Amino acid sequence: xxxxxxxxxxxxxxxxxxxxxxxxxxxxxxxxxxxxxxxxxxxxxxxxxxxxxxxxxxxxxxxxxxxxxxxxxxxxxxxxxxxxxxxxxxxxxxxxxxxxxxxxxxxxxxxxxxxxxxxxxxxxxxxxxxxxxxxxxxxxxxxxxxxxxxxxxxxxxxxxxxxxxxxxxxxxxxxxxxxxxxxxxxxxxxxxxxxxxxxxxxxxxxxxxxxxxxxxxxxxxxxxxxxxxxxxxxxxxxxxxxxxxxxxxxxxxxxxxxxxxxxxxxxxxxxxxxxxxxxxxxxxxxxxxxxxxxxxxxxxxxxxxxxxxxxxxxxxxxxxxxxxxxxxxxxxxxxxxxxxxxxxxxxxxxxxxxxxxxxxxxxxxxxxxxxxxxxxxxxxxxxxxxxxxxxxxxxxxxxxxxxxxxxxxxxxxxxxxxxxxxxxxxxxxxxxxxxxxxxxxxxxxxxxxxxxxxxxxxxxxxxxxxxxxxxxxxxxxxxxxxxxxxxxxxxxxxxxxxxxxxxxxxxxxxxxxxxxxxxxxxxxxxxxxxxxxxxxxxxxxxxxxxxxxxxxxxxxxxxxxxxxxxxxxxxxxxxxxxxxxxxxxxxxxxxxxxxxxxxxxxxxxxxxxxxxxxxxxxxxxxxxxxxxxxxxxxxxxxxxxxxxxxxxxxxxxxxxxxxxxxxxxxxxxxxxxxxxxxxxxxxxxxxxxxxxxxxxxxxxxxxxxxxxxxxxxxxxxxxxxxxxxxxxxxxxxxxxxxxxxxxxxxxxxxxxxxxxxxxxxxxxxxxxxxxxxxxxxxxxxxxxxxxxxxxxxxxxxxxxxxxxxxxxxxxxxxxxxxxxxxxxxxxxxxxxxxxxxx
Numbered sequence: 160x161x162x163x164x165x166x167x168x169x170x171x172x173x174x175x176x177x178x179x180x181x182x183x184x185x186x187x188x189x190x191x192x193x194x195x196x197x198x199x200x201x202x203x204x205x206x207x208x209x210x211x212x213x214x215x216x217x218x219x220x221x222x223x224x225x226x227x228x229x230x231x232x233x234x235x236x237x238x239x240x241x242x243x244x245x246x247x248x249x250x251x252x253x254x255x256x257x258x259x260x261x262x263x264x265x266x267x268x269x270x271x272x273x274x275x276x277x278x279x280x281x282x283x284x285x286x287x288x289x290x291x292x293x294x295x296x297x298x299x300x301x302x303x304x305x306x307x308x309x310x311x312x313x314x315x316x317x318x319x320x321x322x323x324x325x326x327x328x329x330x331x332x333x334x335x336x337x338x339x340x341x342x343x344x345x346x347x348x349x350x351x352x353x354x355x356x357x358x359x360x361x362x363x364x365x366x367x368x369x370x371x372x373x374x375x376x377x378x379x380x381x382x383x384x385x386x387x388x389x390x391x392x393x394x395x396x397x398x399x400x401x402x403x404x405x406x407x408x409x410x411x412x413x414x415x416x417x418x419x420x421x422x423x424x425x426x427x428x429x430x431x432x433x434x435x436x437x438x439x440x441x442x443x444x445x446x447x448x449x450x451x452x453x454x455x456x457x458x459x460x461x462x463x464x465x466x467x468x469x470x471x472x473x474x475x476x477x478x479x480x481x482x483x484x485x486x487x488x489x490x491x492x493x494x495x496x497x498x499x500x501x502x503x504x505x506x507x508x509x510x511x512x513x514x515x516x517x518x519x520x521x522x523x524x525x526x527x528x529x530x531x532x533x534x535x536x537x538x539x540x541x542x543x544x545x546x547x548x549x550x551x552x553x554x555x556x557x558x559x560x561x562x563x564x565x566x567x568x569x570x571x572x573x574x575x576x577x578x579x580x581x582x583x584x585x586x587x588x589x590x591x592x593x594x595x596x597x598x599x600x601x602x603x604x605x606x607x608x609x610x611x612x613x614x615x616x617x618x619x620x621x622x623x624x625x626x627x628x629x630x631x632x633x634x635x636x637x638x639x640x641x642x643x644x645x646x647x648x649x650x651x652x653x654x655x656x657x658x659x660x661x662x663x664x665x666x667x668x669x670x671x672x673x674x675x676x677x678x679x680x681x682x683x684x685x686x687x688x689x690x691x692x693x694x695x696x697x698x699x700x701x702x703x704x705x706x707x708x709x710x711x712x713x714x715x716x717x718x719x720x721x722x723x724x725x726x727x728x729x730x731x732x733x734x735x736x737x738x739x740x741x742x743x744x745x746x747x748x749x750x751x752x753x754x755x756x757x758x759x760x761x762x763x764x765x766x767x768x769x770x771x772x773x774x775x776x777x778x779x780x781x782x783x784x785x786x787x788x789x790x791x792x793x794x795x796x797x798x799x800x801x802x803x804x805x806x807x808x809x810x811x812x813x814x815x816x817x818x819x820x821x822x823x824x825x826x827x828x829x830x831x832x833x834x835x836x837x838x839x840x841x842x843x844x845x846x847x848x849x850x851x852x853x854x855x856x857x858x859x860x861x862x863x864x865x866x867x868x869x870x871x872x873x874x875x876x877x878x879x880x881x882x883x884x885x886x887x888x889x890x891x892x893x894x895x896x897x898x899x900x901x902x903x904x905x906x907x908x909x910x911x912x913x914x915x916x917x918x919x920x921x922x923x924x925x926x927x928x929x930x931x932x933x934x935x936x937x938x939x940x941x942x943x944x945x946x947x948x949x950x951x952x953x954x955x956x957x958x959x960x961x962x963x964x965x966x967x968x969x970x971x972x973x974x975x976x977x978x979x980x981x982x983x984x985x986x987x988x989x990x991x992x993x994x995x996x997x
Contacts, residue, residue, distance in 0.1 A: 161190050164308050165255060165285045172277050172301055173287045177312040178435045179387040180350020183289040184259055186315060203252050208259040212269045219243055236268035240276040248281050255285045262290035270296055292433035316347030326356040337366045344373055344451050351452055384456055399425040404457035405472045408448045416479040417472055470496045487518055494529045503533060503574040510542050511615050515653040519546030537567040538575040544587045553594040560591060582620050589623040593630060615656060618647035622660050629667045638667050654691035658684055662702045669784055672853035674890045678709035697740035704744035707751060712854060714893030714926040722752050742773040753793040763797040766790055774813045785854035787819040791826050792898035796997055798949040798988055818844055818855045825862050837866040857886045861899040880905050888919040896923050903927045937978060944971050948988055
């Protein structure tokens with residue numbers, strides 16, 4: 160990098176600013192001693208270390224081997240600079256001029272001369288200034304001509320490998336954990352790394368214990384920091400640093416709350432002298448952080464001022480952070496205050512928000528360590544139930560609920576007050592009933608829930624009770640309650656709660672059979688997740704599953720990445736691997752994968768495993784929306800007839816006789832060609848089962864239509880197709896037409912007879928055609944034989960079933976292979992499935 164500045168040839172200036180011991184002088188000296196002779200062997204290096212401002216120009220002339228001004232008398236400031244520039248202009252030798260400790264130049268005349276020299280030095284001269292902070296000259300004049308390069312402490316900080324090498328020089332070999340700790344303490348500040356290496360080498364025991372001790376700076380560190388940096392500060396700045404070291408990071412507003420007004424001026428002063436601190440922008444505000452070792456020093460200074468003053472500063476910090484919405488940062492300050500009353504008030508107002516922000520586990524661990532008496536409150540135990548449910552851990556949730564019940568029996572008083580405690584109790588019990596599959600047995604919920612005077616708690620109460628109502632069949636009340644939740648979560652609530660509310664509304668629409676509404680709401684939930692960076696949450700995966708399954712039912716392709724998101728697995732809180740959001744979204748992802756994977760056999764096995772794990776759940780899932788029968792059709796289309804049979808039998812054993820298990824059995828019957836059997840299975844379902852889901856109804860009518868078509872009952876066929884198309888057009892459902900063999904051909908057969916539903920019928924036919932390619936059309940006999948191939952029956956068996964000779968079947972199979980461009984039965988099956996023929 161320094162080579163690049165020297166090679167620019169435009170009189171470049173390199174300004175290196177950083178605290179003592181950061182490596183400014185070492186970096187330039189190492190370049191001058193090793194790099195310059197090799198890569199710039201014709202370059203002259205002139206080095207001047209500033210000690211006395213009056214000797215700057217004489218020392219510089221001496222290094223350059225030039226005389227003074229023509230008058231024989233040294234001129235002040237600009238005159239001296241002009242003389243040096245003139246001498247350098249007469250010498251074409253490339254020159255690197257190093258001014259070390261340039262921050263000591265404070266005399267106005269000397270600064271004016273330095274500014275003049277930097278601006279008008281010949282192009283052959285590169286100037287390097289090493290300083291603890293910038294000398295007060297007009298640097299923008301150089302920046303306007305692209306001649307100024309700046310290095311700061313981060314540019315010179317040691318990387319972990321360099322820090323490890325420096326420690327090794329002192330016979331101190333650190334493991335990766337210790338090295339990370341060292342880097343977090345020193346941030347690569349070279350002098351501190353070397354002091355730490357010496358300190359660690361002197362403590363031959365456990366390096367981790369020694370590094371823990373370093374967090375409270377020993378004398379070797381404080382001597383350097385105090386002697387070279389802190390002693391130069393004014394008393395006002397030292398007081399400011401002492402108070403603002405209490406929080407790990409702070410804004411100007413937070414600093415004003417802790418020390419009074421004037422923080423902007425103090426921060427400007429610290430920036431001007433290049434004090435080691437980092438500034439980052441977050442949430443539209445600038446947050447400042449001191450170097451860890453410096454903060455540790457000033458934090459120790461604050462502690463020496465007394466416990467009362469420290470407690471006051473921490474309470475001020477907590478109040479300002481709470482007002483700024485930084486709840487996570489406010490909590491540690493309240494935990495360290497001996498009086499727990501401010502902590503209890505904070506938790507009553509904000510603990511639920513922390514849980515929804517994903518900080519529940521850290522919150523409860525911190526309370527268990529520092530304030531176990533507060534954690535014993537029934538309200539907080541109920542919040543532990545909520546946190547466990549958000550992580551899908553219903554077992555722990557039930558245990559926390561039992562504990563909360565015992566605590567409430569012993570002492571009904573709570574830090575949150577009776578109304579909030581009652582609201583949270585109702586919400587937790589409703590959500591626990593949903594998680595354990597006992598929503599039908601949950602208690603009654605009044606039409607109007609009493610407000611708890613907290614938008615997040617009110618919203619959570621409406622979400623949980625609305626979900627419980629919907630899952631036990633009270634869809635209208637559940638929908639109404641969830642809409643109330645959506646209204647309440649618009650105000651000062653964590654976006655995760657809003658995400659949950661919209662996702663549950665999508666679930667309710669799906670249960671009601673409103674597939675389009677389900678998709679729209681799920682898309683809205685996913686948009687909330689994207690806007691607030693909540694993509695890894697289980698609720699987002701659930702919303703993605705609803706959106707993807709809705710698209711699947713309506714015959715459109717899944718969005719890129721949906722299958723990966725739904726099939727992703729992770730390590731759960733109990734240490735076991737599993738899907739991110741339970742097995743239900745995983746089944747949806749596996750179903751989509753079964754239709755789009757290049758290896759459909761492996762995809763079918765993943766689908767079998769996924770839905771098998773779902774059926775093994777306790778309690779078993781309330782499968783609806785045709786998901787089970789869709790999985791069976793997907794397995795059949797992949798040629799996994801035995802797997803489909805096993806899955807159907809397993810589902811019937813676990814779930815009993817449900818519409819979905821009946822349709823799954825009818826699909827297996829249809830594949831065998833037993834059309835009378837299909838009618839016997841489906842007809843009672845269609846005529847005697849009220850409130851069937853639209854997907855179930857449509858699939859049933861299509862199976863019924865195909866069976867009667869095969870049996871030659873045209874009237875029944877036409878009636879069934881009309882009934883099915885009416886349902887399909889109302890809800891924009893297309894997938895069952897693609898699943899049930901031959902039903903798109905029935906749309907072709909009755910084309911033009913569907914009245915105002917003809918447009919949707921044409922849409923279904925077009926969607927089915929897109930799944931095909933332009934193969935030469937197969938004859939009716941070739942299609943019949945093709946559909947026999949997945950069964951695994953031999954050519955002789957197929958010939959016997961069709962009542963023709965084996966040679967006739969072989970002839971037709973050769974025709975199938977030729978038209979599909981394949982050379983074997985397996986290849987023909989794969990191509991037929993890929994293009995929609997099967």
